[in-house]
Amino acid sequence: MSALLAIEDLAVRFPSGGGLAGRLGLRPLPPIEAVAGVSLALEAGTTYALVGESGSGKSTLARAIVGLVPVARGTIRFQGRSVAGPGAEGLGALRRDVAILFQDPVGSLSPRRTVRSILAEPFRVHGVAADPGREVQRLLAEVGLAADFAHRYPHQLSGGQARRVGVARALALRPKLVIADEPTAGLDVSVQGELLNLMNDLQARLGIAFLMITHNLHVVRHVAHRMGVMYLGRLVEEGATAVIFSSPRHRYTEALLAAGAEPDARAGGPAIRGEVPSLIARPPGCEFHPRCGFALARCRTEAPGLTAIGTLRSFRCHNPAGVAAPGAPAGA
Amino acid sequence: MAADILALRGLSVAFETPGGRLHALRDVSLGLARGRVLGIAGESGCGKSTLVSAVIGLLPSNARLLGGEVLLDGRDLLAMGAEEMRAIRGQRMTVVFQDPMTALNPVLTIGRQMVAIQYRSGASGAEKRRRAVEYLARVRIPDPERRLGQYPHEFSGGMRQRICIAMALLLKPDLVIADEPTTALDATLELEVIALLRELQGEAGCAVLFISHHLGAIARLCDDVAIMYAGEVVERGAVRDIFHDARHPYTRALLTCDPGRIREATRTLPTIPGALPDLRRPPAGCIFRPRCADRDDRCAVRPGERALGPTHRAACHRAQELAPLARPVA
Amino acid sequence: MSAPASDDAAAAAGGRAPRLAGLRAVVADPMGALGLVMVVVVIAAALLADLSPHNPVAMLPRERFADPGLVHWLGTDHLGRDLFTRVLHGARIALLVALSATAISLAGGLVLGMAAGYGPRWLDSALLLVFDALRSFPTVMLALALVTLTGPSLKAVVAVVVIATLPGYGRVVRAQTMVLRHAEFVLAARALGAPAPRVLALDVMPNLIGPLLILVSMDIPVVITIEAGMSFLGLGVRPPTPSWGTILNDGYAFIRESPWPAIAGGLPIVAATLGFTFLGETLRDRFDPRLRREG
Ligand SMILES: Nc1ncnc2c1ncn2[C@@H]1O[C@H](COP(=O)(O)OP(=O)(O)OP(=O)(O)O)[C@@H](O)[C@H]1O
Ligand SMILES: Nc1ncnc2c1ncn2[C@@H]1O[C@H](COP(=O)(O)OP(=O)(O)OP(=O)(O)O)[C@@H](O)[C@H]1O
Ligand SMILES: [Mg+2]
Ligand SMILES: [Mg+2]
Numbered sequence: 001m002s003a004l005l006a007i008e009d010l011a012v013r014f015p016s017g018g019g020l021a022g023r024l025g026l027r028p029l030p031p032i033e034a035v036a037g038v039s040l041a042l043e044a045g046t047t048y049a050l051v052g053e054s055g056s057g058k059s060t061l062a063r064a065i066v067g068l069v070p071v072a073r074g075t076i077r078f079q080g081r082s083v084a085g086p087g088a089e090g091l092g093a094l095r096r097d098v099a100i101l102f103q104d105p106v107g108s109l110s111p112r113r114t115v116r117s118i119l120a121e122p123f124r125v126h127g128v129a130a131d132p133g134r135e136v137q138r139l140l141a142e143v144g145l146a147a148d149f150a151h152r153y154p155h156q157l158s159g160g161q162a163r164r165v166g167v168a169r170a171l172a173l174r175p176k177l178v179i180a181d182e183p184t185a186g187l188d189v190s191v192q193g194e195l196l197n198l199m200n201d202l203q204a205r206l207g208i209a210f211l212m213i214t215h216n217l218h219v220v221r222h223v224a225h226r227m228g229v230m231y232l233g234r235l236v237e238e239g240a241t242a243v244i245f246s247s248p249r250h251r252y253t254e255a256l257l258a259a260g261a262e263p264d265a266r267a268g269g270p271a272i273r274g275e276v277p278s279l280i281a282r283p284p285g286c287e288f289h290p291r292c293g294f295a296l297a298r299c300r301t302e303a304p305g306l307t308a309i310g311t312l313r314s315f316r317c318h319n320p321a322g323v324a325a326p327g328a329p330a331g332a
Numbered sequence: 333m334a335a336d337i338l339a340l341r342g343l344s345v346a347f348e349t350p351g352g353r354l355h356a357l358r359d360v361s362l363g364l365a366r367g368r369v370l371g372i373a374g375e376s377g378c379g380k381s382t383l384v385s386a387v388i389g390l391l392p393s394n395a396r397l398l399g400g401e402v403l404l405d406g407r408d409l410l411a412m413g414a415e416e417m418r419a420i421r422g423q424r425m426t427v428v429f430q431d432p433m434t435a436l437n438p439v440l441t442i443g444r445q446m447v448a449i450q451y452r453s454g455a456s457g458a459e460k461r462r463r464a465v466e467y468l469a470r471v472r473i474p475d476p477e478r479r480l481g482q483y484p485h486e487f488s489g490g491m492r493q494r495i496c497i498a499m500a501l502l503l504k505p506d507l508v509i510a511d512e513p514t515t516a517l518d519a520t521l522e523l524e525v526i527a528l529l530r531e532l533q534g535e536a537g538c539a540v541l542f543i544s545h546h547l548g549a550i551a552r553l554c555d556d557v558a559i560m561y562a563g564e565v566v567e568r569g570a571v572r573d574i575f576h577d578a579r580h581p582y583t584r585a586l587l588t589c590d591p592g593r594i595r596e597a598t599r600t601l602p603t604i605p606g607a608l609p610d611l612r613r614p615p616a617g618c619i620f621r622p623r624c625a626d627r628d629d630r631c632a633v634r635p636g637e638r639a640l641g642p643t644h645r646a647a648c649h650r651a652q653e654l655a656p657l658a659r660p661v662a
Numbered sequence: 663m664s665a666p667a668s669d670d671a672a673a674a675a676g677g678r679a680p681r682l683a684g685l686r687a688v689v690a691d692p693m694g695a696l697g698l699v700m701v702v703v704v705i706a707a708a709l710l711a712d713l714s715p716h717n718p719v720a721m722l723p724r725e726r727f728a729d730p731g732l733v734h735w736l737g738t739d740h741l742g743r744d745l746f747t748r749v750l751h752g753a754r755i756a757l758l759v760a761l762s763a764t765a766i767s768l769a770g771g772l773v774l775g776m777a778a779g780y781g782p783r784w785l786d787s788a789l790l791l792v793f794d795a796l797r798s799f800p801t802v803m804l805a806l807a808l809v810t811l812t813g814p815s816l817k818a819v820v821a822v823v824v825i826a827t828l829p830g831y832g833r834v835v836r837a838q839t840m841v842l843r844h845a846e847f848v849l850a851a852r853a854l855g856a857p858a859p860r861v862l863a864l865d866v867m868p869n870l871i872g873p874l875l876i877l878v879s880m881d882i883p884v885v886i887t888i889e890a891g892m893s894f895l896g897l898g899v900r901p902p903t904p905s906w907g908t909i910l911n912d913g914y915a916f917i918r919e920s921p922w923p924a925i926a927g928g929l930p931i932v933a934a935t936l937g938f939t940f941l942g943e944t945l946r947d948r949f950d951p952r953l954r955r956e957g
Pocket of ligand 1: 014015034053054055056057058059060061103279485486487488489490491516517518
């Protein structure tokens with residue numbers, strides 16, 4: 001089976017800054033790895049949800065796929081063609097087929113352009129559609145905005161309205177893959193429902209695949225076919241959504257899902273304690289062990305390998321949840 | 333209520349647009365008592381951010397104040413001069429804006445910005461830096477010392493949002509206004525930020541106005557809730573009133589749409605049919621009537637707020653009649 | 663195609679409202695209002711210079727050093743030329759130099775600054791070196807060197823002004839571009855596959871215009887003094903063409919005979935410089951408080 005998007009061992013590095021000395025190169029710090037060896041595959045016409053800690057590299061991964069940040073290691077293949085990595089030719093003509101929806105609803109719209117000009121841009125850039133004006137009207141209707149929004153400037157939109165304009169732009173050229181960085185952040189639940197239904201509908205009709213980054217686990221549960229959980233630049237657990245929700249294996253996944261569960265009353269403190277580790281000083285062994293309530297001695301020294309159970313799921317944990325004997329080596 | 337640190341009375345705000353006057357807030361009344369947390373939820377575009385701008389006196393230039401009062405400790409902010417208002421902002425009340433990227437200055441390092449906002453305090457530069465580091469750590473930014481030297485674009489979306497929260501809390505205000513402060517945070521961090529807000533609120537006794545689309549977060553953090561629709565407050569009350577005994581059809585529809593309440597995984601999510609009315613020509617009568625499943629003849633007249641309990645109020649003719657909303661089995 | 667046309671119309675309509683609001687804000691400030699009046703007077707002088715019944719270069723030896731009166735509002739100079747008319751025509755030269763030089767500087771600064779801020783690192787370093795080298799060269803020496811090569815002329819004045827002011831624009835544009843480069847709306851345009859020139863022209867440049875206009879209004883007084891100064895020193899426009907600098911120079915030479923030529927040359931320079939400075943500072947304070955500290 002050839003996936004629409006296949007990522008192998010992808011890494012992205014950033015210079016780590018570090019004050020004046022770092023900037024002057026006096027005390028150069030090693031670069032940080034915001035994405036540190038991620039592999040995942042996305043089938044055409046499906047939705048893959050990427051969740052995980054804030055700052056764990058989700059947006060960076062998304063940007064690497066569309067070529068906005070350089071790839072330090074690994075390969076990205078789109079429709080079987082290598083778009084990043086050794087011997088890659090770049091997205092080139094495939095640009096039309098991959099759209100990205102950014103995290104910041106207002107900030108991703110050009111402040112001095114009207115909604116109309118923003119939405120006409122994809123058609124102009126790629127020289128398609130004889131009448132961008134009509135396409136703009138169609139797109140606005142598709143995301144549930146009235147036609148006269150075309151004349152507004154981004155700062156005259158509410159957060160949710162700006163988000164819909166962003167979605168309209170991403171869908172403009174009918175891409176095969178839409179990478180959506182928190183598409184429903186800032187939407188009320190009804191509009192969120194409309195947007196997800198719209199995405200679902202487009203997927204059913206046109207076979208669009210979505211790589212969706214989100215913090216809203218309910219959304220993941222309802223719409224994603226597969227999901228991946230990121231922690232400190234790595235995918236710590238990955239698999240079919242229903243499977244992971246019903247029995248998370250990695251302890252971080254477990255804590256994350258518990259925190260996301262709807263409380264009936266106000267109860268429960270933070271699910272994970274301890275400091276968020278820094279990318280500069282990655283903990284040795286399993287990188288989650290300083291915050292993990294189930295850490296074993298070997299978690300401190302030995303990085304857990306990948307445990308894969310068919311294509312259904314895989315995870316990296318020495319002491320996974322839901323496995324009878326604690327401390328027993330996790331096997332398939 | 334004299335104890336209210338913030339009270340809105342009949343606040344009405346409109347925007348001048350090429351297509352006519354857009355009524356973003358109509359006759360909004362709300363009270364936030366000292367030391368409490370008030371949550372506001374509602375449809376995208378219903379005027380929540382406009383309400384925040386009106387309270388802090390930073391409405392865009394095309395906005396028109398059509399009437400009402402914004403009382404901070406009984407003093408009308410709308411009648412205040414610009415100088416006085418500036419002294420209140422950032423000292424007595426601070427704001428976490430909805431858009432974390434545009435709220436931070438892209439050409440200055442985080443450290444400089446966090447020190448600069450403390451300009452009213454007499455502390456030394458080193459002390460201000462220390463406080464900045466302390467608060468970055470409190471919102472769980474790793475390596476706060478080193479991070480002070482970085483620029484906003486070098487942080488992830490959630491980190492920028494946490495920086496904004498740190499900056500708002502750093503000043504120890506009496507009132508924190510937070511416009512969707514947790515949208516870019518993962519579930520565990522969201523809990524931590526909520527716990528932090530709670531903790532600070534307990535420590536300093538400050539009041540919090542918390543705007544969010546995440547009903548679960550509101551249920552966790554808030555004491556009181558107001559539900560807004562199309563520029564009006566349609567229902568308000570204690571958390572329990574809203575989440576367990578919602579009486580306004582819009583509140584009920586909103587709760588029904590919350591994917592967190594739907595146990596079975598479904599790819600088709602419930603929505604409220606119809607769209608937000610054109611705020612330039614708001615319909616006569618009840619504002620929610622065109623989309624309301626429970627409407628009847630009385631709804632042609634605009635309903636006033638009805639008291640349903642000590643603090644529970646809903647602007648609906650049928651508020652007393654509607655049966656309690658069935659809760660999903662947990 | 664109707665679509666682009668209405669795009670532009672919408673942009674213009676949207677752009678007009680804030681600009682009007684800006685004008686109102688400027689007028690509300692007494693300093694801004696004064697500056698605006700003075701600037702308008704200078705511009706009107708330049709535009710209406712031909713309405714004067716006198717010829718700015720016609721010599722009337724019998725009327726040398728006339729005091730101000732009904733015929734010669736500001737009196738006459740050592741050659742009997744009507745000073746008021748010469749001042750009006752001098753405004754023309756001053757504004758011509760100011761506008762053409764600033765336009766060239768601005769265009770150059772935009773192109774080079776955006777290239778430095780958006781392009782590869784080596785290009786940035788190279789352009790920065792050029793900017794700094796140009797800026798560290800003393801203006802007077804530059805002017806002398808250039809005039810030695812080409813002879814005094816209006817073009818030499820413009821060239822000197824461009825060289826003196828372009829690095830400033832370039833640096834501001836570069837700094838802003840580097841910030842905008844990371845903005846998500848620019849990333850969005852890049853992700854769409856828009857080529858760099860398109861991104862720069864449609865997404866980056868519109869956001870640079872505001873700060874640049876403020877800078878321009880603060881630079882114009884400098885340009886006016888450079889032009890007057892060079893003409894005063896005989897490095898600028900050649901007599902008998904009237905420039906405020908040459909009028910002032912003549913005035914100094916004959917200050918014992920009559921103070922009026924010196925006053926007629928000096929006053930407009932002071933007035934125009936102050937007018938543009940007031941206007942510029944008001945604009946800056948209203949719209950870009952950030953520049954205040956650095957300015
Ligand atoms: N341009 C950059 N320069 C330096 N560091 C960067 C840059 N962009 C991102 N980073 C760092 O890389 C890490 C991952 O950031 P990223 O934006 O991918 O996180 P994320 O998973 O999307 O988080 P969030 O959920 O908060 O949006 C963070 O530590 C961030 O500070
Ligand atoms: N400057 C403006 N000019 C014209 N209309 C505006 C302006 N700012 C906001 N609006 C409109 O006013 C209404 C209320 O906007 P507001 O930003 O307050 O909504 P909101 O409740 O915060 O929405 P969201 O949850 O999506 O952020 C919206 O319909 C919006 O389009
Ligand atoms: Mg992100
Ligand atoms: Mg808002």
